[in-house]
Amino acid sequence: MYPKSPFLRNPLVETQILQRNPSQLEELMRWLCQPPTITTYRINTLRTTVSAFKQKLQATLCERYTLPPKICEIPSIPEVLCISPRSFNIVDIKEKQSGLQREVVVDSCCGGALLRGAHIYAPGVLAMEAGTKLNEQVLVYADLAGKCKQGTNIRYDSLDKLFLGVGVVRMQRHQIFGPPTSSTLAPLKGVAVEMMETVSGVPTIGDLSCKEALLQNLPSIVCVRVLNPQPGERVLDMCAAPGNKTTHIAELMGDKGEIIALDKVANKIPVMLEKITSLGLKSIRAYNFDATKAYSEAKEAAGTECLDMPPFAANTFDKILLDAPCSALGNRPLLVGPPNMSARMLGSYPKVQRKLFSAAVPLLKPNGVLVYSTCTVTEGENEGMVAWVLEKFPQLRLVPATPHVGGIGLEQTGLSDTERQYVQRFCQHAKEIEGVPIDTVGFFIAKFIKEY
Missing domain, CATH: 3.40.50.150 (Vaccinia Virus protein VP39)
Structure with missing residues (x-):
């Protein structure tokens, strides 16, 4: 599902990672290319209780998913809540993939974040096809080669782009890439594409960090x-x-x-x-x-x-x-x-x-x-x-x-x-x-x- 990064195939890096354990190297490399499967919040117990924030998390997950993922606690670290990966069928994503026409391409940093449950913020978007409409479902890819120019308005074809999932457009091209308006000093910021499903199975709920809890x-x-x-x-x-x-x-x-x-x-x-x-x-x-x-x-x-x-x-x-x-x-x-x-x-x-x-x-x-x-x-x-x-x-x-x-x-x-x-x-x-x-x-x- 995930490519083996060309960087990780560098013999220099391989020898540095496991200097005396070459038999474990391939397994470790595959693991490094995959996202962590759990999402963890640290509750600020000076401001709230674990049970109160757990209710907030459960409400968010139930609103988003028919079968919400499990929230578990770690007895030895009582201020922690862990959200498990979702049980989902990759076939469903592939079916959506076959029915959608337009693509959005993000940089590799943004791609890694959304595989861990983030949405796509405007600065991470490299390409969005002309004519893409608000609330349209799109296919989302990461540009692994770093060759896609920001603001690209046509289909970006590359062997080094990785399919990440399906999202819904919340900003149009002119909002993401357009020149500053008279009331702003920079193009609009915020969630450009709200992710619906990703190939990682990690729940996509964005970042609920606040004074009461921190995504960490x-x-x-x-x-x-x-x-x-x-x-x-x-x-x-x-x-x-x-x-x-x-x-x-x-x-x-x-x-x-x-x-x-x-x-x-x-x-x-x-x-x-x-x-x-x-x-x-x-x-x-x-x-x-x-x-x-x-x-x-x-x-x-x-x-x-x-x-x-x-x-x-x-x-x-x-x-x-x-x-x-x-x-x-x-x-x-x-x-x-x-x-x-x-x-x-x-x-x-x-x-x-x-x-x-x-x-x-x-x-x-x-x-x-x-x-x-x-x-x-x-x-x-x-x-x-x-x-x-x-x-x-x-x-x-x-x-x-x-x-x-x-x-x-x-x-x-x-x-x-x-x-x-x-x-x-x-x-x-x-x-x-x-x-x-x-x-x-x-x-x-x-x-x-x-x-x-």
């Missing part, structure tokens, strides 16, 4: 639960943007304590601050700062001014979340890959991750907790990084990353069998909860305690 990947939620922040603690989020994990930390702490959120990209800070402000969270302070330089050996440990601003003195934080910059090869579906990925770029991520660890370890108090996570599947950034940390920092002890929703670590990566059981690798072998396979993006989590 399950492993990202799990890693904050593994950190287990408590009210009154001092927590460092080293690479915080866009702030979803940061706000989750604050919610679990009841917004009582202190959270320092750092990010080295300046233009990400205002977006994060806006999110924090809209949620009314008081415990978070965000700074534009390179976390690799967050530790200062010379910094005085005493005094409010010294404690509040980066860089920080040793033994400053009770807990640290190191959600590291990574190659992001777990962000499914990988319909196409990063165009500029090279051996040098792939090799750069472990170097940055090691620098971040070197800053994090002295900042952590004795008996403090450090959680490391990535959204990639490469061995070198995951199990290999854990093995390096355990050798480099004898004061760190690897402990079970609970709640354990993902799988175990890879074999032959420098970790013992026990250590492999402690880490979490979200990969192609999904667990089931209430009979629903917990099929997610690729992700990795490890938890350490600083003993001295």
Whole structure:
């Protein structure tokens, strides 16, 4: 159903993903090209209850589908609601496909999003045939080659376009591609095509994110639960943007304590601050700062001014979340890959991750907790990084990353069998909860305690 991306056929990428496990490579590649099957919401329990938002979700699904998909809960992560994939017949989509005349083409990024349940927003549309009418049902394709020009008004013929599903037009061509009007500075934004059915089976409900709940990947939620922040603690989020994990930390702490959120990209800070402000969270302070330089050996440990601003003195934080910059090869579906990925770029991520660890370890108090996570599947950034940390920092002890929703670590990566059981690798072998396979993006989590 899904093509194997030319990017993923790159031998460089293949060897980086599974350096010592070639027998698992083909299976992993197929999995990476497919979208996750579950949709996950994280409920903000400071503003609502899980049962209240569950009722809202059920009402939306019942309104859209005669046989709505199942909503399940995860007992170890009570703020989570998971929507299962729909039971549907691909033949029905193919029958619709044969009866429809017009096509809409989207870019690969938009295509990946709609396979996960999104609608098509105007900026994602590349081509819409002339004469397409409002409320007309259309066939939707993704341009995998990246050769379709935005604004194309004829049928886009290419061997590298992928059929995604059927949608209903909610904006006409002139609204999507037309010049700015006197009352706007840009073409109209919003939902251009409302998806009705997709080949993934993931329910298409758009994004119901609001102050009460956030559409978020399950492993990202799990890693904050593994950190287990408590009210009154001092927590460092080293690479915080866009702030979803940061706000989750604050919610679990009841917004009582202190959270320092750092990010080295300046233009990400205002977006994060806006999110924090809209949620009314008081415990978070965000700074534009390179976390690799967050530790200062010379910094005085005493005094409010010294404690509040980066860089920080040793033994400053009770807990640290190191959600590291990574190659992001777990962000499914990988319909196409990063165009500029090279051996040098792939090799750069472990170097940055090691620098971040070197800053994090002295900042952590004795008996403090450090959680490391990535959204990639490469061995070198995951199990290999854990093995390096355990050798480099004898004061760190690897402990079970609970709640354990993902799988175990890879074999032959420098970790013992026990250590492999402690880490979490979200990969192609999904667990089931209430009979629903917990099929997610690729992700990795490890938890350490600083003993001295």
